Amino acid sequence: MRYAETGYNLEIDLSRGSIERVETDPRETELYLGGLGTNAKILWDRVPPEVEPFSPDNLLIFSTGLLCGTPAPGANRTIVSTISPQTLLMAYSMMGGFWAPELKFAGYDKVIIRGKSPNLVYLWINNDKVEIRDASHLQGKGAIEAAELIKQEINEPKAHVASIGLAGENRVAFASIEQGRSSASRLGVGAVMGDKGLKAIAVRGTKDVNVARPDELLELCNEVLEYIKVRAENPIQGVPPILAGLGSPQEMAVHDEKWHTENFAWGNARHRRKDFWNEEVEKAWTETLENVRERFISCYNCPMKCGATISVPELSVYMMKCYSKLTYTMASMTDLDFGFKIAQLATEHGVDAFSAPQTMAFAVELYEAGILTDEDMPGFPSDAEERFFWLLDRIVRREGIGDILADGTYWAAERIGKGAEEYAHNNIKKHEQLPLKLGMLNPVYFLMYCTGEKANITQIEGQFPQAPFPSREEREEFVKDWIQVPDEKLKQYFVDWELRGDNSIPYYPPIQASCEIVDWMEKMHYIDDATGICAGLSSFPLKPPYHIHNLPRVISSATGIDIDEAELWEITKRNRTLVRAINVRRGMRRQDEKPPEDHWRKRFPELEAKLLDEYYKFKGWNNQGIPTKEILDELDLDYVSEDFLQRGILTDHEGSHYKETSSEKKQK
Amino acid sequence: MSGEKKKKMIKTIKIDVDNCNGCRACEAICSAFHATPKYSSNNPARSRIRVVRDPLKDVFVPVFAGEYTAAECMARDKYVIDGRQYDECAFCRASCPSRDLFKEPDSGLPLKCDLCEDLEDPSLEEPLCVQWCLSDALTYEEREEEVEEEEEPLDELEIGLESLADRYGLEKIMDTLARMSESKKG
Ligand code: SF4
Ligand code: SF4
Ligand code: SF4
Secondary structure (H helix, E strand, O other): OOOOOOOEEEEEEOOOOEEEEEEOOHHHHHHHOOOHHHHHHHHHHHOOOOOOOOOOOOOEEEEEOOOOOOOOOOEOOEEEEEEOOOOOOEEEEEEOOOHHHHHHHHOOOEEEEEOOOOOOEEEEEEOOEEEEEEOHHHOOOOHHHHHHHHHHHOOOOOOEEEEOOHHHHOOOOOEOEEEOOEEEOHHHHHHHHHHOOEEEEEEEOOOOEEOOOHHHHHHHHHHHHHHHHHHHHOOOOOOOHHHHOOOOOOOOOOOOOHHHHHHEOEOOOOEOOOOOOOHHHHHHHHHHHHHHEEEEEOOOOOOOOOEEEEOOOOOOOEEEEOOHHHHHHHHHOOOHHHHHHHHHHHHHHOEOOOHHHHHHHHHHHHHHOOOOOOOOOOOOOOOHHHHHHHHHHHHHHOOOHHHHHOOHHHHHHHHHOOOHHHHOOOEEOOEEOOOEOEEEOOHHHHHHHHHOOOOOHHHOOOOOOOOOOOOHHHHHHHHHOOOOOOOOHHHHHHHOOOOOOOOOOOOOOOHHHHHHHHHHHHHHHHHHHHHOEOHHHOOOOOOOOOOOOOHHHHHHHHHOOOOOHHHHHHHHHHHHHHHHHHHHHOOOOHHHOOOOOOOEEEOOHHHHHHHHHHHHHHHOEOOOOOEOHHHHHHOOOHHHHHHHHHHOOOOOOOOOHHHHHHHHHHHO | OOOOEEEEEEEEEEEOHHHOOOOOHHHHHHHHHOOOOOOOEEOHHHOOEEEEEEHHHOEEEEEEOOOEOOOOOOOOOOOEEOOEEOOOOOOOOOEOOOOOOOEOOOOOOEOOOOHHHHHOOOOOOOOHHHHHOOOOOEEEEEEEEEEEOOOOOOOHHHHHHHHHHHHHOHHHHHHHHHHHHHHHHO
């Protein structure tokens, strides 16, 4: 018997209209666990670098995490992987909600989509019965609207539906896949779904998911729940309220937005408004939120209630969580109630709440700078709110200027020219970033921005505080019950970290310590991405209930695959390296690994180069960020090293990074 | 009826729908508890509590599986609370032919909340769905009540007869019974 997983994938070829149920190899689970890990293996094996994002040969994989459908609290992530139309690299976007557990209960670990349907269809997975159904009547419908219509049509209110809106149908490069209160929105996974002619996947399952050692797993789950209660009563001291608790940032509950509104940049990631927050704003915004928020809601089997149903008068109800509460408001430089209004429309259209507002703010700036004119944008309104509605509408329809903007700021700037590139200033690997513009370089964050494969800071940071606490006493207090650290020395790094002086940024934490801190944080995310446990209970917040000391036992007792901490690190490293390998094979190199030029005002080129050099070495990558033959072979990824040698990405005599450095010299 | 007073434990699970966040943790753990061996599998479709959940309409109603009924009700109920209209039979606990709620997905056999096997396992201080509901939508209460000794639970037949007697008077029922038994013999 297979435990925690079902052992079956669904293979759907939309060009041929074929549906297959395929048994998977249990050995792959041992090597890559599941979720992102096994997705990466499939993409490596089946999507060569020549395949374009909008090719029928590109795969769109909806995967459950390994632990989804077991009682492990918060194990509910769907990991969507494909090749991104925006970065042209591997995209892996995740969503919470209910879809992944439901797919497990239907009897599948993954749905793998290939090909392209000539007309719009949706997939209806009802246990063993799987159908490709016509969706032409759903064309142009909002993502939530379509999901509701599908549930009525199949007469199954308990089905969970992942769907795209107009943006996905029109292949907007930052189109999302929406599902209940969650969405997979980064890197344009919705555009690939639209390109495949797939409007939605509805799923309903009523089968068992088995676990290997029930009593042990249950005990661990109970410990997790107990710890969640402890943390609810003991918020972390010394950090902004938004970072004090567990879960995704509790944006639906928190009224104090001083930290976001004053630390994050407004407009096209330009303006810091350091005295924005005052009593008046707080009062008005509290009222706005209280008025529209109906109820706090959770994902499957999780008590954290990070989301909420939002009901704006005269608009249909939608669901929201996290920072999307503020992105539209801040990008448009308007007010919170506008944010809630446009977010309703944006959710129905299905766009990413980071990239979409940023792209619209970029267009406004270009217009004001005279680079885009009334000729390019006939009828462009003068009111800030109307402008955003106007732009959103054109983008999701790809009408006029919207057709250019729909590719995101990087590609739009390239097409517009006339210096527009200067305005697409907030990207990493062609992907819009959080609007953060800060003073002093932070070495830990520098490494994360450069090397994070997902090109999104929230998907790599966590665990280690973002800034030192002012006094040593406070720091010592913090580390006292810091059971999550993999190694005691990480406590010391934090205790010694000062706001000012020798032990402050940019030279502290020292290079080696920075590498270790980043590596820890990143690994925790890679574990979650394989198990499907929500980052909000694991890799993202400070002092989470899941950590490296209990996760191996959670995984072992659920799956029956016995792994200890060292082995879990090893699997994680394998998955991480494989994701990098896919991107390296698609051309990603050191020159792509950099934060936005203006992310920090004070930059230190020499230190930065050294940080990257050392971190690459630490990871077992050469000076170009390419995993070496040694590390690949050590991780049982010899098929990757063979491919790299064959393609000339690595050469025979540059197995190690030292030799690689000299080969780089040769290139110069 | 008279007689000795006796203490009886009344066990209640209080449901506060306002606190429900729709997470279905209660379903997950209930289904795990009733797996054989215990906790060895998970399947909310086998749970004896179901969260009727329609977020866009703000419907979040945890319902415990109650008695099995062979026939559906003559008329269905439909509640409107605070201006919000709930689906037909939304609050009904019956495992009833009109719907697939509270039936084993394979066999169709009825499911009923047994209060986690009447909390016989001493390690269970509270029902599991209550323990796993960290949002206080479900709370468990026990209280002792004094009851008449005779009040042994009636069996189904007695319940039915008693309700008929309430309606038509005992004499009429007995007449009818006599007539029925005559005609059966004949
Ligand atoms: S922590 Fe929040 S986002 Fe994560 S699973 Fe729980 S409710 Fe969902
Ligand atoms: S566990 Fe509690 S909050 Fe979650 S669905 Fe059940 S009753 Fe609602
Ligand atoms: S009390 Fe026990 S048996 Fe009844 S619904 Fe809750 S978990 Fe299930």
